[in-house]
Amino acid sequence: MAGQNNFNDETRVRALRALHLLDTPAEERFDRFTRLAAAAFDVPIALISLVDERRQWFKSRHGLDACETPRSIAFCSHAVALDSQLVVPDARLDTRFQDNPLVTGGPCVRFYAGHPIHSVDGQPIGTLCVIDTAPRAFDAGAQRMLRDLAAMVHDEINRHVLVAARDGAQAALADLNAHLEARVLERTRQLNEKNELLLREIRHREAVELSLRHNKQRVRNIIETSMAAFVGVDADGQITEWNPAAQKLFGWTQAEALGNDMEALIIPPRMRSAHASGMARFLATGEAKICNQRVELPALTRDGGERIVEMSINSFEVDGKVFLAAFMQDVSERVAAQHALRDKERLLDAILESVDVGVIACDAAGRITLVNRAARKLHGAQASADAEPAVTAAQTVLPEARTPLRRALAGEVVANMSLQVQVPDARSRMVLASGRPMKGSAGELLGAVLGLKDVTELAESRTRILENEERLRTIADHVPAMIAYIGTDLRYQFANQRYADWLGLDPAAMVGRTVEQALGPAFLEERHASLVACMAGRTSEAESEVRHAGHVRLIRSTYIPHVRDGEVRGGYVFSTDATAARQHERQLHGLAHTDHLTGLPNRRAYEERLVQAIDRAHRNGSPLALVYLDVDHFKQINDTLGHAAGDIVLREFGQRLAATVRVTDAVARLAGDEFVIVLEQVHSALECESIGRKLLDAIRPIFFVDGRILPVTTSIGIAWSARPDKRGLAEGADRALYGAKAAGRDTACVETVGGDETLSGEGKQE
Incomplete structure (x- = not known):
């Protein structure tokens, strides 16, 4: 409750000390906030400061060696006293801090911004603060960000309070029988002491009275002593x-x-x-x-x-x-002592009436001396503690001699005995009973005490959980995917039946083993980055091929972090068989990048290869050549022999081109009779001329089309560049191709892109 008017430093310090954080070792859960604050505000120093009555102590510090400073010079003390965000743009201009040793000396504080952190009951116990050695402004957005980060630190600091309260409640339940026994023993001891004191006093008074009857001097001596x-x-x-x-x-x-x-x-x-x-x-x-x-x-x-x-x-x-x-x-x-004892008795009575554990006590004769609210409710009893309670043979499924209270009175220690109690006009309740005899300081039997814990809902809940787990296991085992749960120690806590079907592993044997132990070092190495990301709170994916029983599968796994209360507790693994999908993907890729007539790469594949080749040329500083080819007079072939014959020519043409160039060169069909070749590592225009001649020689041998001998030639335009770019190569090859056609076809022209020289290859050959 920021800005509270009734500031009480003693109350505030008590609240701070109740957290048990002062002078504790550094913890990563707090250090991440100071690192985050330093990075978010681009400052050299970020602190989580706790202010007690004489100092400010840093639970986490980033960019500062000191672990504490006197409270008298602490900026954070002002923020705590104000119980609101404190921003000091320039400490040298602020009369509160201009003479502060932290400003005039190391670490030379100039800028300070701190936001209070509160305990669960709203007491300001410290701050999250950021510090710079240079003055700076701090706008509303930065103030809001600092307030949000301080709220996150507040949640982390007070998280253990609720955990401690829960643990304390459990411990109180566990110690209840011991407290009851101690209470009875203490009452007995007090009574014995009073009786002994009374007897001593009586004997003393009798001696005084006897002395008075004998003589006055003796009375005087007794009075004096x-x-x-x-x-x-x-x-x-x-x-x-x-x-x-x-x-x-x-x-x-x-x-x-x-x-x-x-x-x-x-x-x-x-x-x-x-x-x-x-x-x-x-x-x-x-x-x-x-x-x-x-x-x-x-x-x-x-x-x-x-x-x-x-x-x-x-x-x-x-x-x-x-x-x-x-x-x-x-x-x-x-x-x-009597008043304190009565207060403790009232407190104990209040505790016994408020706890959910039923408590029944009896004296050595078996008479009930205590029945608390939970025990009365459990047995449907409305009577006071003086009446007989509901723990009788008629209300339990045990013989009277075997009831837990009878057994405890007989000297037996009963621990978590399971029994059913029939509540009148209601369904029976499942109860865990624990009891023990109560004995005095001399070992004499004083009675017995019994604790009853109603576990009906717990037992029913466990049954439902087991049923749900069985259903979930059945569903998981029949899902067409491998499903597992891995803890932060990378050990399997669950694996479904699909691990046996796909990998030949026993899911039960996997539980408790690490990923490396269950699937081997190679599998862990492939998935390590994904596992690390998952345990850091990020969903990740991984793919790998696995072999089992002669079958190869492509397994695609998704790692989903399991986060509770802001902390990663483990990760879910969902793995599917992506083999068919990958094969279909490859088929689609091939269809999309292959010319259906010639089997060569199509225009899309060519454009990708050209971009990749240009990137490699730039990286390696090597030249590149681009070749455009047309089938001479192809329209005439289609018109006279038909499109089927034209298709045969195109297929043969493409095969001859592919057989002539290197395997590293890319041959593709653009459309119709247009072909292209990407030539890498071609070091000169003269080398391009040589390649052009080889291509011409490869095409000139006669084609056999449907039993006919058909002469086929080609026109070739080659663009060569020492510093290639896509547009320059394409335009250069296109100009060279037109030059080859203008020269009468069946020839190759080479153009150097980026220079003035255009080289022509040989003309038509004999």
């Missing part, structure tokens, strides 16, 4: 007797007390009026309410304090004069 304070008072309220124990109790010496008014000396001012009235009534009637009985009253001491004294007052006469004598014992500690 008594452990109890003895005060004698005459009818006027003047002190006549004051033994050493009284001096020790009240602080006044015997000389100071004798002859003084008792009311002014030891009676608290608020009680003096009642004391005066009581003395007047006693002198008038001879009767006093507090005579001849033991009472507890406050008494005043010399230092102005008060003690609770237990006193016995008696009146007697000496020579016709009335006197009062009081034996007093300081019972302040006993009274305080």
Whole structure:
């Protein structure tokens, strides 16, 4: 609750210390926030600061060696006191900080921005802050980002509080039987101590009375040596007797007390009026309410304090004069202990009434002494703890002699005994019972205590979970995919039956083994990057080929992180057989990049190869050549012999081209009778001329078409460039091709792209 008005530093520091974070080692879960803050705001220093009563201590620090600074010079102390975001654009211009040692000396703070971090109850315990050694502005967006990061740190700091509360509740349940036993034992011990004290006091008083009957001197000796304070008072309220124990109790010496008014000396001012009235009534009637009985009253001491004294007052006469004598014992500690014990008993009673564990206790005779709310509810009982509880043979499925409370009373320790309890007018409940006998300090049996935990819903939930797991296992085993779950330690926690079908692995044997142990180092190496990404919280994919029983499969796996409360707990693996899809993909790719008539690459494939060749030429600094070819007079062939004959010519033409060039050169059909060749590692235009002649020689031998001898020639345009680009090569080859046709066809022309020279190859051959 930022900006709270009622700032109490003691309360705030208590809240901080309750988190148990001060002076703990560095933790990655906090360090990631300071690294993120330093990167997000581009600052050299980022801190998670916790401010106690005298210092600021850094739970996480980025860019700073010191682990703490005095609170008196801490910027973060101001942010905590304000309980709101503090931004200091330039500390040298801020009167609060311009003389601060952190500004005038190392680390030379100039800019500071810090946002408070709160405990669960809203107390500002520290800040997330960023620091720069140069002044800077901090706009609204940056302030909002800092506030969001501080909220994330707040969640991380207080996460363990809820976990600790849950663990504490579980521990309280586990220790409940021990607390009950300790409570009974403590009560018994207190009773024994009181009885022993009473017996000692009785014996002491009897000895005093006997001594008084014998002689006054003996009485005097007893009074003087008594452990109890003895005060004698005459009818006027003047002190006549004051033994050493009284001096020790009240602080006044015997000389100071004798002859003084008792009311002014030891009676608290608020009680003096009642004391005066009581003395007047006693002198008038001879009767006093507090005579001849033991009472507890406050008494005043010399230092102005008060003690609770237990006193016995008696009146007697000496020579016709009335006197009062009081034996007093300081019972302040006993009274305080009694009050503390009653408070603890009330607290324990409240705990017993609030916990969900049923508790029943009985004495040594088997009489019920305690039945808490949960036990009454469990058995449908409305009676008080004085009535017999519902743990009887008629309400459990066990014989009476075997009920857990009877067994505990017989001296047996019962641990998590399962039984059914039939609640009247309701369905039976499944209960876990734990009990033990209660014994005194001397080993005597005091009774027994029983704890009952209703696990009906838990048992039903476990049954439903097992049924759901069985259904999910059946579904997973019949899904056409491998499904697994891997923990952050890369160990399998689940694998379906498909692992046996596709890889020959036993899914049950995989559980508990690492990926490397189950599938081998090679498989782990292929999937390692995907596994690392998954455990870092990112969905990833991987592909690999696996062989089993002579069958090769392409397995495509998706790794999906399992995140709970912002923390990666493991990863789900979903693997499918992509073999058919990959084959179909390859077929589609081939159809899309192959000329259906000649079997050569088509225009699309050619364009891809040309771009790749130009990239390689640029990387290697090598030249490149592009060849355009046309079948001479191809239209005449189609018109006179038909398109079928033309197709035969085109197929043969393409085959001769492919057989003439290197396997690294790319031959493709663009359309109709247009062909193209990409020539790599051609080092000169003269080499292109030689290639042109070879191509002409490869095409000139006669073609056999449907039993006919058909002469076929080609026109060739070659563009060569030392610094190739796609457009320049295409335009150069096109110009060279037109040059070859203009020269009478059946010839090759070479053009150097980027130069002025155009080289012509041979003309028509004989």
